Amino acid sequence: MQACEQPFRIYRVVPELTQVSVYARHLSYDLMDNMIYSYKPAKGTSGAAVAAGILSKCQTSHPFSVFSNLTRSVDDLSIENTNPLDAILGEGGLVDRTGCELARDWFDLYLLQRVGKDTDLQIRQGKNLLGIRYDVDDSNVTTRIVPTGEDAEGELLYLDEKHVDSPYLANYTHPRWVHLPVSEARVSDDMTISQVKAKLRQAAQDEFDKGCDLPDVSIDVSFIHLENTVEYAQYQPLDHLFIGDGVRVIVRQAGPHHHQISIAVRPQYPGLPGERAGAESLRRRCQL
Numbered sequence: 001m002q003a004c005e006q007p008f009r010i011y012r013v014v015p016e017l018t019q020v021s022v023y024a025r026h027l028s029y030d031l032m033d034n035m036i037y038s039y040k041p042a043k044g045t046s047g048a049a050v051a052a053g054i055l056s057k058c059q060t061s062h063p064f065s066v067f068s069n070l071t072r073s074v075d076d077l078s079i080e081n082t083n084p085l086d087a088i089l090g091e092g093g094l095v096d097r098t099g100c101e102l103a104r105d106w107f108d109l110y111l112l113q114r115v116g117k118d119t120d121l122q123i124r125q126g127k128n129l130l131g132i133r134y135d136v137d138d139s140n141v142t143t144r145i146v147p148t149g150e151d152a153e154g155e156l157l158y159l160d161e162k163h164v165d166s167p168y169l170a171n172y173t174h175p176r177w178v179h180l181p182v183s184e185a186r187v188s189d190d191m192t193i194s195q196v197k198a199k200l201r202q203a204a205q206d207e208f209d210k211g212c213d214l215p216d217v218s219i220d221v222s223f224i225h226l227e228n229t230v231e232y233a234q235y236q237p238l239d240h241l242f243i244g245d246g247v248r249v250i251v252r253q254a255g256p257h258h259h260q261i262s263i264a265v266r267p268q269y270p271g272l273p274g275e276r277a278g279a280e281s282l283r284r285r286c287q288l
Contacts, residue, residue: 007106028104031085034058039079039087047098050074051111054087054094068111070100103243116244123223123249130222132251138215143168144175145207147200149185157187159197164204166213178212180204221249 008024039057041050047070055066057079074097079087088094088102094111095102103110123129143166149157169175185191185199241247 004105006104026104027106028064028109029085031058031062031064032083034060034062034083036079036082036084036087038081041074041077043075044073046070047072047074047094047100047111050077050094051088051109054079054084055109058084063107064109065107066109066111068100069113070098070111072098074098101244114244116242116246118246119241121241121245121247123221123247125251128224129249129251130224132222132249133220135218135220136215137217138172140212141172141215142166142176142178142207142212143172144177145180145204145212146177147180147182147185147204149182149196149200150187151193152187157185157193157196157200159200164201164208166208168213180207219249 007027009027009030010022010024012023014021014023036054036057037059039053041053045053048068051066051068051070055062055064074094077094077097082090086093088109088111090096094100100111100113101115103112103115144163145166146163147159151157163177165175180203182200182203185196185203187193187196191199
């Protein structure tokens, strides 16, 4: 998908003697001013249906529509007294729960499993790379999880070994503990204590599989979009990039690592021999 020029609404103006600074957000941020009293989709509801339900529950009518290809079910989602944009993008919201990506085009929102596609384009130092910035944050890393359920009397139930360790435990100076309540792990007529403990171990492993034991890494890259230069005009069909496309960045100083990142279109800078574009990874957990 290639979005056309987009509308932005000015929300802050700061005049000074020699300049005026203007701050604006995409028109879709109008949804921040709306309200959802309560929305609790039934268990097994697909992500696409949840996305539509979020916009339909707004108290003030609006011109926005949502399109989605999310087939994965979203369970235990409860939205109360919040705005629809926070329900989509906020902590514990639809994007957080499904790992989907959001694209915007005027009044249309696209919640997709993937925006764009991987390409063969390379951004190389000495060719089209202008700059690169790494942000590695391990402040939220967890390497030791204590999952708990409930026994038949409703008391906390621990694993015999008490905790589950990450395979990356030794990569850090000390264990980083967290308690993980597993609400569905309860001893009952339908679930034995062995089955409950197996569920606890699996719940901890699921968290490690999501990358809770790895740092958050964000990579910000700026580069010359060669398809817009005179010298590269004959190769334009080979170099088209759209929002969300994946590229390969190769930087000698950073070692032999190739980072897959998502394209974020940025404004053109006058005076440069071509458009200056940008690529920024989604903040994700990964191993360097």
